[in-house]
Amino acid sequence: xxxxxxxxxxxxxxxxxxxxxxxxxxxxxxxxxxxxxxxxxxxxxxxxxxxxxxxxxxxxxxxxxxxxxxxxxxxxxxxxxxxxxxxxxxxxxxxxxxxxxxxxxxxxxxxxxxxxxxxxxxxxxxxxxxxxxxxxxxxxxxxxxxxxxxxxxxxxxxxxxxxxxxxxxxxxxxxxxxxxxxx
Numbered sequence: 001x002x003x004x005x006x007x008x009x010x011x012x013x014x015x016x017x018x019x020x021x022x023x024x025x026x027x028x029x030x031x032x033x034x035x036x037x038x039x040x041x042x043x044x045x046x047x048x049x050x051x052x053x054x055x056x057x058x059x060x061x062x063x064x065x066x067x068x069x070x071x072x073x074x075x076x077x078x079x080x081x082x083x084x085x086x087x088x089x090x091x092x093x094x095x096x097x098x099x100x101x102x103x104x105x106x107x108x109x110x111x112x113x114x115x116x117x118x119x120x121x122x123x124x125x126x127x128x129x130x131x132x133x134x135x136x137x138x139x140x141x142x143x144x145x146x147x148x149x150x151x152x153x154x155x156x157x158x159x160x161x162x163x164x165x166x167x168x169x170x171x172x173x174x175x176x177x178x179x180x181x182x183x
Contacts, residue, residue, distance in 0.1 A: 024048035024154040025102035026117040037115050038106075040158050048155040051100040051119030102157035105133060106147035113146065117157045123150055 027049050028036035035041045103120035106113055121127045130148035137143050151157055 022050045022052045023100055023102060023119070023152065025051050025100075025119045026155060026158050027119060028117050030113075030115040036117060038113060040115075040117075042158060048158075049119075051102070101150045101152045102155075103129065103150050104147065104157040105130075105145065107133075107137065107143055108146050109143045120150060122152070 025048055026036070026040075026042065026046060028046055030037040033046070035043060035046055099122050100119050101122045103116075103118050105116040105118075107116070108114075120129050123130070130145075130150070133148055134145045137145050
């Protein structure tokens with residue numbers, strides 16, 4: 001009986017835990033979508049997205065589009081990605097893209113605070129996107145980074161709470177351990 005209970009718990013874990021699933025982060029900015037602002041109000045279009053290496057490559061392409069747009073306004077951002085250790089021309093020398101976190105950044109431009117929620121590389125000895133972003137905006141009269149931080153839970157770069165899957169997995173593991181040690 002105890003053995004069958006253990007098997008049932010292992011089967012449940014297998015069904016509910018997706019191996020290798022990437023973190024899911026909100027990806028938006030308040031410049032193009034006001035719902036992404038400080039009083040975050042996600043609708044169906046702002047659900048967390050899975051942050052895979054392919055997503056980071058897609059984000060890099062989007063970043064190049066933003067860089068070109070900013071260049072039209074006289075803002076040079078050519079070294080931003082290189083400063084954070086991300087060589088867009090050679091992914092094999094890039095940081096480990098399998099380790100991805102969520103990030104929230106607030107940049108005050110004149111009197112308006114702009115919020116960016118995105119997937120990011122985690123802070124390490126070689127990579128610190130927050131420090132690089134702050135350095136990039138350093139010395140700019142009209143703009144200042146007022147907040148930049150990382151988190152590593154699904155949807156954590158929003159104002160939302162606990163991820164229900166974490167609770168489920170914790171309970172199933174606890175039940176499994178109880179069944180093993182009871183035997």
